[in-house]
Amino acid sequence: EDKVVQSPLSLVVHEGDTVTLNCSYEVTNFRSLLWYKQEKKAPTFLFMLTSSGIEKKSGRLSSILDKKELFSILNITATQTGDSAIYLCAVEGDTGTASKLTFGTGTRLQVTL
Amino acid sequence: DTEVTQTPKHLVMGMTNKKSLKCEQHMGHRAMYWYKQKAKKPPELMFVYSYEKLSINESVPSRFSPECPNSSLLNLHLHALQPEDSALYLCASSAWGDGYTFGSGTRLTVV
Numbered sequence: 001e002d003k004v005v006q007s008p009l010s011l012v013v014h015e016g017d018t019v020t021l022n023c024s025y026e027v028t029n030f031r032s033l034l035w036y037k038q039e040k041k042a043p044t045f046l047f048m049l050t051s052s053g054i055e056k057k058s059g060r061l062s063s064i065l066d067k068k069e070l071f072s073i074l075n076i077t078a079t080q081t082g083d084s085a086i087y088l089c090a091v092e093g094d095t096g097t098a099s100k101l102t103f104g105t106g107t108r109l110q111v112t113l
Numbered sequence: 114d115t116e117v118t119q120t121p122k123h124l125v126m127g128m129t130n131k132k133s134l135k136c137e138q139h140m141g142h143r144a145m146y147w148y149k150q151k152a153k154k155p156p157e158l159m160f161v162y163s164y165e166k167l168s169i170n171e172s173v174p175s176r177f178s179p180e181c182p183n184s185s186l187l188n189l190h191l192h193a194l195q196p197e198d199s200a201l202y203l204c205a206s207s208a209w210g211d212g213y214t215f216g217s218g219t220r221l222t223v224v
Binding site for chain 2: 106
């Protein structure tokens with residue numbers, strides 16, 4: 001069974017801090033790892049990672065995948081209150097007939113003034 | 114069009130009612146998904162359709178019945194639900210290398 005573990009479960013930081021969110025996984029027939037941000041509604045796509053060691057960057061957010069150690073991190077620099085959300089890591093596995101996403105429990109990030 | 118559209122956004126139904134959730138995408142994605150998300154929990158996979166055929170059913174109770182009439186539409190028919198089925202129901206679509214796109218969800222309350 002595919003498994004995704006995120007840490008920490010929750011985090012409170014001050015505006016301007018840098019945070020690192022962790023995601024480890026076990027999956028049959030790995031296809032990709034995805035990061036999402038979820039506030040009150042549906043998850044919003046952040047990154048899709050398929051290759052080891054290649055950093056993906058979008059503004060203050062960046063992410064990298066280690067396929068050997070089965071691990072990914074999401075970094076947020078110069079955090080803002082608008083970054084407060086749940087950050088979900090999900091792994092896409094190929095079942096042979098279809099692919100499916102398995103989500104971790106998420107990291108709840110709160111950024112305070 | 115890069116969106117997945119779900120209707121309705123909110124639904125309140127009684128335990129004897131029959132209702133349907135609808136999902137539509139026009140990105141040409143051939144895989145579509147239903148996820149259920151309870152409060153403070155991650156989304157959990159319910160069903161996967163690949164090329165309009167049901168590929169994965171994650172042991173979902175029969176009171177949930179999915180349907181894929183064509184490559185753009187996905188329905189979830191609901192009948193005789195229980196209060197514990199109240200949740201956010203998310204539809205998603207995907208194509209290889211294109212990631213997954215989620216709809217905004219239907220927040221379902223069963224009374």
